[in-house]
Amino acid sequence: MSSIFANTSNPNPNKSFEVTQPPNDSVSSLSFSPKANFLVATSWDNQVRCWEIIRNGVNVASMPKASISHDHPVLCSTWKDDGTTVFSGGCDKQAKMWPLLSGGQSMTVAMHDAPIKELAWIPEMNLLVTGSWDRTMKYWDTRQSNPVHTQQLPERCFAMTVRYPLMVVGTADRNLIVYNLQNPQVEFKRITSPLKYQTRCVAAFPDQQGFLVGSIEGRVGVHHLDDSQQSKNFTFKCHREGNEIYSVNSLNFHPVHHTFATAGSDGAFNFWDKDSKQRLKAMLRCSQPIPCSTFNNDGSIFAYAVCYDWSKGAENHNPATAKTYILLHLPQESEVKGKPRLNTTGRK
Secondary structure: OOOOOOOOOOOOOOOEEEOOOOOOOEEEEEEEEOOEEEEEEEOOOOEEEEEEEEOOOOOEEEEEEEEEEEEOEEEEEEEOOOOOEEEEEEOEEEEEOEEEOOOOOEEEEEOOOEEEEEEEOOOOOOOEEEOOOOEEEEEOOOOOOOOOOOOOOOOOOEEEEEEEOOEEEEEEHHHHEEEEOOOOOOOEEEEEEOOOOOOEEEEEOOOOOOEEEOOOOOOEEEOOOHHHHHHOEEEEOOOOOOOOOOOOEEEEEOOOOOOOOEEEEOOOOOEEEOOEEEEEEOOOOOOOOOOOOOOOOOOEEEEEEOOOOOOOOHHHOOOOOOEEEEEEEEEOOHHHOOOOOOOOOOOO
């Protein structure tokens, strides 16, 4: 099999810092606390784990803090905006609320009829939103057992992003459904993805004026919501090598510079500036796919998982050699700070 991994057996060619005691199976999501350097990972081994990340100058250490279990693989995670609580959802069709900082027990706060693929905490509404393969999205007041509102989706939920009041949900069949959360019971707009293949990830612009969408076909779409801005929409290829095309698994905006990272099944992560349409930095390819990634709250740490993503099925999984890594990269300013556009009027 001609694979771009054939010439590299190094899971960590970029010399990132390894998180200690990683999961025993592939990582499905990574989430940093919005308040401190606590990192949560969900995994196919049914666990939700938390580490404290301690940065000391150019060195980074990690300390396992706590973990909880689901009954089945866990697919998604997010934090409450105050940094006290973690939400996780997965194949047991439920979402759990884990009061991590107080050391409390986790409890079920959401239920669906099929696995929960995505969830988000919306502080402006004090609600948790969950998106499921049962073709619904539900809003939850975590003090109540029934959802506040159930929104029908045209297909299974694959991806979700929230920057209040903007929410974008990507489903099967390349649907992208845009919601204005000031009126969440009505679809604001429904768009067919500008990409020809299945949606893998979405990320709302920090200014809420549009979103990115990534697909299994090594391509990212940059989409503006305002009709007058449609001329600014474009798509670009990434995570490809010759005729080999890889999935774009993760899109993360930098919290300060508003550039963004892509991570893919080719084992690479790259930093991009959508406004100048430039790639700022291409990192060396790891020996396994990168299924998920995230920035910490100030953008000084970029966390990414390196592990088998099951895209080629069980026959390509060798439990004897399979190892999961969670790696921490400290972005240089030159990698994540946008470049001025060439057609500016002299003002920087």
